[in-house]
Amino acid sequence: MGAPERVHVRTTINGQAQEFLIPPYISLLDTIREVAGLTGTKEGCLDGNCGACTVNVDGRIVDSCLVLGVEVNGKKVTTVEGLATKDGLHPLQQAFLEEAALQCGICTPGFLVAAKGLLDNEPHPSEGRIRHWLAGNLCRCTGYDKIVKAVQKAAAASK
Amino acid sequence: MHPFAYVAPKTVEEAVAVLDKHGDKARPLAGGTDLLVQARAGRFNLDAVVDMKSIPELVAIKNDASGLEVGAAVPCYQLYENAKLSAEFPGIMDAASLIGGIQVQSRAGIGGNLCNATPSADSICPIIVHYGTAVIAGPKGRREVASEDFCTGPGRNVMEKGELLVSLKFPKPSATFGAAYERFIPRNEMDIAVAAVAASVELSEDKKTIKKARVALSAVGPTPILAKAAADALVGKSADDEAAISAAGVAAAAAASPISDMRGTVEQRKHLVEVLTKRMVKKAIERARN
Numbered sequence: 042m043g044a045p046e047r048v049h050v051r052t053t054i055n056g057q058a059q060e061f062l063i064p065p066y067i068s069l070l071d072t073i074r075e076v077a078g079l080t081g082t083k084e085g086c087l088d089g090n091c092g093a094c095t096v097n098v099d100g101r102i103v104d105s106c107l108v109l110g111v112e113v114n115g116k117k118v119t120t121v122e123g124l125a126t127k128d129g130l131h132p133l134q135q136a137f138l139e140e141a142a143l144q145c146g147i148c149t150p151g152f153l154v155a156a157k158g159l160l161d162n163e164p165h166p167s168e169g170r171i172r173h174w175l176a177g178n179l180c181r182c183t184g185y186d187k188i189v190k191a192v193q194k195a196a197a198a199s200k
Numbered sequence: 201m202h203p204f205a206y207v208a209p210k211t212v213e214e215a216v217a218v219l220d221k222h223g224d225k226a227r228p229l230a231g232g233t234d235l236l237v238q239a240r241a242g243r244f245n246l247d248a249v250v251d252m253k254s255i256p257e258l259v260a261i262k263n264d265a266s267g268l269e270v271g272a273a274v275p276c277y278q279l280y281e282n283a284k285l286s287a288e289f290p291g292i293m294d295a296a297s298l299i300g301g302i303q304v305q306s307r308a309g310i311g312g313n314l315c316n317a318t319p320s321a322d323s324i325c326p327i328i329v330h331y332g333t334a335v336i337a338g339p340k341g342r343r344e345v346a347s348e349d350f351c352t353g354p355g356r357n358v359m360e361k362g363e364l365l366v367s368l369k370f371p372k373p374s375a376t377f378g379a380a381y382e383r384f385i386p387r388n389e390m391d392i393a394v395a396a397v398a399a400s401v402e403l404s405e406d407k408k409t410i411k412k413a414r415v416a417l418s419a420v421g422p423t424p425i426l427a428k429a430a431a432d433a434l435v436g437k438s439a440d441d442e443a444a445i446s447a448a449g450v451a452a453a454a455a456a457s458p459i460s461d462m463r464g465t466v467e468q469r470k471h472l473v474e475v476l477t478k479r480m481v482k483k484a485i486e487r488a489r490n
């Protein structure tokens with residue numbers, strides 16, 4: 042069989058309508074980074090274990106390395122670039138900075154998008170709930186405590 | 201990934217036709233949490249992936265007086281976030297809420313978990329103790345296979361060329377039914393079972409006697425194991441009979457045929473099966489009483 046035909050995908054990324062013509066076998070991660078040019082989303086393990094590639098699709102967090110780009114046709118995608126507004130950083134981003142919840146920063150976009158997925162639905166989660174929710178995100182640098190504290194701080198800042 | 205086409209059929213019949221045409225060169229895609237990892241690792245040489253999520257029947261949940269039917273591509277979170285289902289099908293929920301992390305649970309389902317047929321798969325034993333049936337569609341029409349007969353070896357199942365899993369059907373549990381599943385892992389989250397046990401019981405109306413029981417073992421054989429002797433040790437006994445529950449544990453350990461590998465030894469796994477069986481039977485009884 043010859044190379045499969047490219048597929049037309051219409052999606053919304055961070056509130057903006059986007060259209061792509063992409064090979065059907067590329068991941069959502071590659072679609073976001075290489076096709077849409079949004080390189081905030083990171084590649085870690087490429088097998089669903091590290092969560093560095095976490096994005097939000099229609100209100101659910103997913104590992105974008107384990108989603109095909111074609112699968113977001115008609116869906117709404119939010120990446121880390123969609124967190125800050127013109128008015129400034131998202132409270133989670135601010136809290137990560139203030140709490141020094143990152144060192145090398147590779148895991149950070151994934152943690153931010155994952156944590157936002159939690160706070161969007163549960164504004165005041167317990168520490169246990171935060172740790173459970175973030176179990177699919179790995180960090181080799183911080184030891185997690187500062188990340189959890191930052192999420193707690195962002196939660197406390199919201200009414 | 202090896203270049204493949206993406207097909208999103210709207211009906212089971214269309215999907216069967218595509219799968220039948222391509223044979224080994226096409227595979228169904230549910231949540232992709234096994235399939236895309238395997239495709240990337242070069243496990244297959246695919247011409248096409250066939251997305252099951254565009255077929256309404258495959259993403260539907262139907263729960264009524266006759267029982268529960270879960271489409272083969274329903275993701276885990278849609279099960280455990282449903283309070284009614286969680287109360288009625290506790291064993292399934294135990295599994296759905298521990299497969300991977302939250303990101304994986306947004307996509308992965310018990311249908312994909314069953315089809316993948318890993319000996320350590322977390323939802324298969326719970327499906328078995330909830331008396332689940334696999335509804336399969338293929339070029340010759342539909343057939344139903346009891347969940348305990350579905351897996352035929354590590355990564356292998358009863359489905360033939362052109363066939364796909366449509367749904368999993370479960371009978372409505374009685375008011376005195378309870379089930380539970382637990383795995384042993386060295387970490388708290390995101391790990392593969394060293395050994396795991398699912399158990400279910402149906403008690404008499406006064407909740408004193410065990411009328412029916414099932415015990416199923418995971419990660420201790422080439423396929424999930426329905427430990428009939430363990431259930432036999434329980435049926436007809438008082439639900440407070442510690443000796444019967446201990447006997448079920450011993451019988452389950454005897455039914456296990458584990459191997460030694462990097463995750464654990466034969467002895468450790470047999471021991472885990474015995475301990476977990478006792479715990480899961482007690483938990484199932486406790487749930488049946490509440």
Ligand SMILES: Cc1cc2nc3c(=O)[nH]c(=O)nc-3n(C[C@H](O)[C@H](O)[C@H](O)COP(=O)(O)OP(=O)(O)OC[C@H]3O[C@@H](n4cnc5c(N)ncnc54)[C@H](O)[C@@H]3O)c2cc1C
Binds near residue numbers: 231235299365
């Ligand atoms: C980080 C990570 C953690 C994980 N943790 C766990 C865990 O704790 N416990 C566990 O058991 N598993 C775990 N898994 C494995 C995987 O997530 C599960 O097996 C999951 O349930 C698979 O479901 P899926 O919908 O993603 O299946 P897919 O990947 O879409 O499919 C799995 C297989 O079944 C086939 N298939 C899918 N749908 C059908 C159908 N309708 N008919 C016929 N064949 C079909 C596919 O072709 C493929 O071969 C983990 C995976 C990852 C990446």
Ligand code: FES
Binds near residue numbers: 085088094104105106
């Ligand atoms: S790159 Fe996707 S989970 Fe690690």
Ligand code: FES
Binds near residue numbers: 147148149181183
């Ligand atoms: S800050 Fe380096 S991996 Fe988390």
